Amino acid sequence: MSHSRCLHGRLWSSPFKVFLPINSTSTSTRSFATTTDDLPTTGVTARPRAARATTFADKLNAGPSFADFVSAKEAPLDPSEAYALKTALVGPKGKKKEITRLPPWLKTPIPDTASYKKIKNDLRGLNLHTVCEEARCPNISDCWGGSSKSAATATIMLMGDTCTRGCRFCSVKTSKAPPPLDPHEPEHTAEALSRWGLGYVVLTSVDRDDLADGGAHHFAETVRKIKSKAPSILVECLTGDYAGDLEMVKLVATSGLDVYAHNIETVEALTPQVRDRRATFRQSLSVLKAAKEAKPGLITKTSIMLGLGEREDQIWDALRELRAIDVDVVTFGQYMRPTKRHMPVHEYVTPDVFEQWRVRSLEMGFLYVASGPLVRSSYKAGEAFIENVLKKRRAGRAETASADIAGDIPVTAVEGGKI
Secondary structure, three states, X not given: OOOEEOOOOOEEOOOOOOOEOOOOOOOOOOOOOOEHHHOOOOOOOOOOOXXXXXXXXXXXXXXXXXXXXXXXXXXXXXXXXXXXXXXXXXXXXXXXXXXXXXXXXXXXXXOOOHHHHHHHHHHHHOOOEEHHHHOOOOOHHHHHHOOOOOOOOXXXXXXXXXXXXXXXXXXXEXXXXXXXXXXXXXXXXXXXXXXXXXXXEEEEXXXXXXXXXXXXXXXXXXXXXXXXXXXXXXXXXXXXXXXXXXXXHHHHHOOOOOEEEOOOEOOHHHHHHHOOOOOOHHHHHHHHHHHHHHOOOOEEEEEEEEOOOOOHHHHHHHHHHHHHOOXXXXXXXXXXXXXOOOOOOOOOOOHHHXXXXXXXXXXXXXXXXXXXXXXXXXXXXXXXXXXXXXXXXXXXXXXXXXXXXXXXOXXXXXXXXXX
């Protein structure tokens, strides 16, 4: 606490106002109060100086602006520092736990744009769900926000927001008896997509093992409604495995869609630990194969998460299996634990490693590969490339579509590992 000289020559100490005698030799003058730094030290016990009140404010002023803080802007780091994982202690005193902090290449901005708000309002008004929200996708600010280079988009999740399966990586709600299907959903979905004026859309769904057809007819009807309202829209469908019923796979594959996607999610050895027991690696391969056979020329697509504990040789084996059944597109992304009840992250894979798998996969003959920490099975630039390929096929130039990879849409991993 700071001591000061009173106008009448006595020390006072706020707030207690305890007056102490001062050295009688001190000169009493009628002036403004001065600090004890100006007083003789003889006979007075020195007290530690308190930190200046402006110290904390100075530190804040020297840091990033509020806008930069919210947008997650950071100064560039050298590779050794950028790739070094940092830890932090969290929790109450005496019970603190060490956690691994999110690497800088996995940080994304907080969504807050007019386009983001419009899409959100449209979805609520039509009672539609998106995998962007339900699966807590880190790219929601990019996809819903749009940019000067690409239109905003959202991946519609059909058949409700409750899944009948319980994969250990997925944050979508689960139940053995989810609510019945909304018969108006196909029409509402087509209406929402026509409002947004998109050229390429992605539909996905929860698994509905409670339904005899797994929801395949509902999925196919939605595709037909979209095509009737906007024939030029290209439609990608990311489906479940329909409990291995390949007739249902063929029904959806021939409904008018342009890209059939089904995710193997991980390597075969880890599938029992990562996915629901009703989903198997072999069953997923059979789905992708059946879709291609049902409609020759149909683009098929799958996705693999890294960071679950997979080995390099296991990834190679999975890629060979996919090429053997003529899968066209593969994406690689970092597994990110949605909540504490989900399986932990085994490893944060660096952007350099993702780039290696992109190059290796292209060399194996895949038409397109998106690979980066923030890449998900549906991500804007990858969709833009596939859209370009499909438009060229429609124009009768299919033979040149894959040759224009470098000229139309860059397939290299760019800033932050985003594709």
